[in-house]
Amino acid sequence: MADEKKLCLSGSGITKVFGIGRQKTVAVDHVDFNFYEGEIISIVGESGSGKTTLAKMLLGLISSTEGDIYFLGQKRDISSQKKKQEYWKNIQAIFQDPFSSYNIFNKIDSVLLDCIHMRGGRKLPYAKKVELMSEACSFVNLKFEELTNKYPFELSGGQMQRLMIARIFLLKPKILLADEPTSMIDACSRATILDMLMQLRDETGMTLIFITHDIGLAYFVSDSVYIMEHGKFVESGTADEVILHPKEVYTQRLINDVPKIYEEWDLSTV
Amino acid sequence: MANVMLEVKELTTKYITRFGEDVYAVDHVSLKVEEGKALGIAGESGCGKSTLALSLMGYYFAPLHYTSGEIIIDGRNISGMNPDEVRKSILGKEIAYIPQAAMNALNPTRKIIHFIEDVIQEHELYITKKDIYDRARKLFETLGLPAEVLQKYPVELSGGMKQRTVIAISVLLLPKVLIADEPSSALDVTSQKMVIKMLRQLMETGLISSLIFITHELPLLYNVTDDIMVMYAGQIVEKANSKEAVFDPIHPYAKGLMGSIIVPEKGLRDVKLTAIPGVPPNLKRPPAGCRFAERCKYVQPECKVHSVDLRELEGGRTYRCIFSEEQLRKAYQNG
Ligand SMILES: Nc1ncnc2c1ncn2[C@@H]1O[C@H](COP(=O)(O)OP(=O)(O)OP(=O)(O)O)[C@@H](O)[C@H]1O
Ligand SMILES: Nc1ncnc2c1ncn2[C@@H]1O[C@H](COP(=O)(O)OP(=O)(O)O)[C@@H](O)[C@H]1O
Ligand code: SF4
Ligand SMILES: [Mg+2]
Ligand SMILES: [Mg+2]
Numbered sequence: 001m002a003d004e005k006k007l008c009l010s011g012s013g014i015t016k017v018f019g020i021g022r023q024k025t026v027a028v029d030h031v032d033f034n035f036y037e038g039e040i041i042s043i044v045g046e047s048g049s050g051k052t053t054l055a056k057m058l059l060g061l062i063s064s065t066e067g068d069i070y071f072l073g074q075k076r077d078i079s080s081q082k083k084k085q086e087y088w089k090n091i092q093a094i095f096q097d098p099f100s101s102y103n104i105f106n107k108i109d110s111v112l113l114d115c116i117h118m119r120g121g122r123k124l125p126y127a128k129k130v131e132l133m134s135e136a137c138s139f140v141n142l143k144f145e146e147l148t149n150k151y152p153f154e155l156s157g158g159q160m161q162r163l164m165i166a167r168i169f170l171l172k173p174k175i176l177l178a179d180e181p182t183s184m185i186d187a188c189s190r191a192t193i194l195d196m197l198m199q200l201r202d203e204t205g206m207t208l209i210f211i212t213h214d215i216g217l218a219y220f221v222s223d224s225v226y227i228m229e230h231g232k233f234v235e236s237g238t239a240d241e242v243i244l245h246p247k248e249v250y251t252q253r254l255i256n257d258v259p260k261i262y263e264e265w266d267l268s269t270v
Numbered sequence: 271m272a273n274v275m276l277e278v279k280e281l282t283t284k285y286i287t288r289f290g291e292d293v294y295a296v297d298h299v300s301l302k303v304e305e306g307k308a309l310g311i312a313g314e315s316g317c318g319k320s321t322l323a324l325s326l327m328g329y330y331f332a333p334l335h336y337t338s339g340e341i342i343i344d345g346r347n348i349s350g351m352n353p354d355e356v357r358k359s360i361l362g363k364e365i366a367y368i369p370q371a372a373m374n375a376l377n378p379t380r381k382i383i384h385f386i387e388d389v390i391q392e393h394e395l396y397i398t399k400k401d402i403y404d405r406a407r408k409l410f411e412t413l414g415l416p417a418e419v420l421q422k423y424p425v426e427l428s429g430g431m432k433q434r435t436v437i438a439i440s441v442l443l444l445p446k447v448l449i450a451d452e453p454s455s456a457l458d459v460t461s462q463k464m465v466i467k468m469l470r471q472l473m474e475t476g477l478i479s480s481l482i483f484i485t486h487e488l489p490l491l492y493n494v495t496d497d498i499m500v501m502y503a504g505q506i507v508e509k510a511n512s513k514e515a516v517f518d519p520i521h522p523y524a525k526g527l528m529g530s531i532i533v534p535e536k537g538l539r540d541v542k543l544t545a546i547p548g549v550p551p552n553l554k555r556p557p558a559g560c561r562f563a564e565r566c567k568y569v570q571p572e573c574k575v576h577s578v579d580l581r582e583l584e585g586g587r588t589y590r591c592i593f594s595e596e597q598l599r600k601a602y603q604n605g
Contacts, residue, residue, distance in 0.1 A: 186486035188314040191530035192545040216534040259489035
């Protein structure tokens, strides 16, 4: 079975250096990865470990200093604006701060309409577009009628996060990259959002890349886990391997830092 | 019997919005915290946790208004006390409060030691700067914070260090009650753990006499508090000791919250998260009956008719539902 898995996104020696000379920061340091189609992957590390920087390279928002990224087995080519647009039909992102992800001058209807247009639905009759938008909203428990004519900043953090998932529902990308999608919301809404994302993966077979500092969350959602420390992947494997039998001290520490309820939580480590 | 540090009876407060609408964010809340104890407050965003925290200090400013109820701190009833008096003799000394996102509110142009001078000088007019410094240094040492932090500006500190500094400043006057509103929610897991450790230290060293810890993260509450109160739409829906509240909730909403816990412990990967469908009611127009009715799996027609009272079980555990404990447990067993 294992060899039937198809590679979706892969890379080796991916590196990002910011600045030069004494100001130099190696944010991502020669990482290798193989993400397979339909998999849920988590990238876990503490603040500043380079997760968001790697995410931006995967998205093609910044270039890598070293290393090539392969998409569906082919070397990724985003050398022109047109090729970039083409690539972005396949990969979408949800960011750390939901408020940063929208053009604040665009009303919510146009945020969703854009998604339909991006998928080639510009010529659809308006009634059909409304139907698609309503379906997307109801998938995430929002009411389309209540959102029309509103601006994104008029929504609560949780509603905003759900609106982002509604966008993904319409765009149906091959890959979804979620950078701390649940760090701004409460545990209850977090469960709702994770539920929706996992359901979306099951229905569409998309590859889901989660970025988080919470290894508990990673354990819960992912098939495979990559642990990032100072820009390097120090450990990777299936969620059970990495989290139930961690080899690296760093991984053990991350596990230790998450609150426990069934076992004693050892506070002496901080 | 242990000393009661804070007792609140049927406290009701509301916001009056710009448009003159009332928002009932704290509705007949009663609670009691004994000396040496920590009380946790849980509930999803918007259920009124922060408003309750503000209301507990007895210090009201627009748009928040006091409606009714009593607040008694270490035997002293402060309800109805005038705001200046509360400010002068209660805040910081009797009851201290760390607002949500407090660490981002520090004035960036002042050093940490200057914030500390402000706090102490407001209460002790004739104290010297040297004495203030010594006291601050000693406190920081007790709490495992480096004394160099005192000479730094807020921007020079990491998020976790800033938050722990804010907590240290809030206990300078050795308050009887400390209220911490989501003190660790914006931090990464390691800093979060340091904050949790610090809250426990405050209790163990006697720097504070009691604690109210607010967060939506049940595993954190479980590791700090003795009792947990679950709020929903401005009301208490369950109050129990922490173990029962987390592992054996009675109220359907508390049960739902339990289903959203994620911890990296063996076997938990296969547990399905039980997201609670829907959203909380609008507090401008709270529903007539049980406020959870719209989202409750076990709802009955009569749930929506009259407001539902809290029931008290033996041992002081309370919950708000028309069903008996046995009926609810049976319903949970049947899924
Ligand atoms: N545009 C930039 N210019 C210079 N340095 C940068 C830039 N972006 C990131 N860095 C640095 O690269 C490192 C990794 O940052 P990154 O944002 O990828 O971390 P992260 O793992 O996403 O952290 P967090 O958990 O806080 O989101 C940090 O040292 C950061 O200061
Ligand atoms: N300044 C305000 N004016 C009017 N309503 C408010 C104000 N602050 C909060 N509210 C409302 O009060 C309710 C409780 O909010 P809050 O106490 O912040 O909840 P929590 O801390 O549990 O997230 C919410 O319905 C919120 O919209
Ligand atoms: S009173 Fe009715 S609606 Fe409310 S929690 Fe109980 S069963 Fe559910
Ligand atoms: Mg980041
Ligand atoms: Mg709050």
